[in-house]
């Protein structure tokens with residue numbers, strides 16, 4: 001690559017021969033959607049900030065002892081056209097796009113959808129279910145919030161209802177929840193399709209819940225949805241509702257390693273709710289590093305060499 005020019009404006013700054021649709025096993029779909037966010041705003045700027053930060057992330061990863069992303073390739077799609085008539089229409093557009101992209105040949109082995117607000121996730125899982133079926137599909141959901149409201153501010157398609165809508169497609173394993181309404185808690189306790197590891201358990205190193213998570217995803221088709229507010233605000237302040245007491249980077253990687261290691265396949269995952277803080281780069285970097293790591297965990301083999 002000539003030093004006269006910056007790296008290409010795609011995820012990880014990969015040159016064309018490493019980021020074309022024909023040879024890339026990982027694909028990225030930016031969805032800069034923001035409409036129902038209730039408190040802090042700015043998620044529409046999330047995907048661009050994550051892609052900008054990713055261009056500074058090293059291709060070399062010590063865990064794999066190689067430039068894994070240059071081997072599997074990452075294709076960055078143009079951002080999804082936004083629909084502002086209603087959140088329901090936007091979710092339908094996400095479902096249609098995910099269905100179309102996952103059905104393409106050549107197409108992705110793994111598709112990452114970058115939010116944008118969490119209300120898009122039910123569209124992602126519906127698209128995934130259309131292409132891969134819903135029979136052995138489960139969802140792993142990292143979040144500070146249960147998102148189990150049946151409706152919020154008059155809409156059943158608000159970000160606060162994301163998990164409740166996903167539940168209509170598949171069972172959910174929630175991790176890091178630390179703020180929910182009484183009604184959500186009653187619903188959760190009465191539902192056989194929701195399991196919740198609350199934050200106080202989830203932050204413990206080596207917690208037994210990781211084995212439970214392994215059993216939940218074992219042999220399944222998994223949709224992983226990461227609301228970044230599930231992480232602790234000390235490392236992830238760039239979210240609309242930064243709740244104290246969240247996951248550390250190490251615990252987040254525990255989740256990613258268990259899901260990617262035990263699932264039969266993870267055809268799609270999303271990372272949502274980044275609302276960049278001007279001048280503060282670490283949250284954008286965290287999100288970019290997380291996406292890169294999940295891609296590598298799914299598409300690369302770990303080095304036998306001891307770290």
Ligand SMILES: [Mn+2]
Nearest residue numbers: 144145227229
């Ligand atoms: Mn949340």
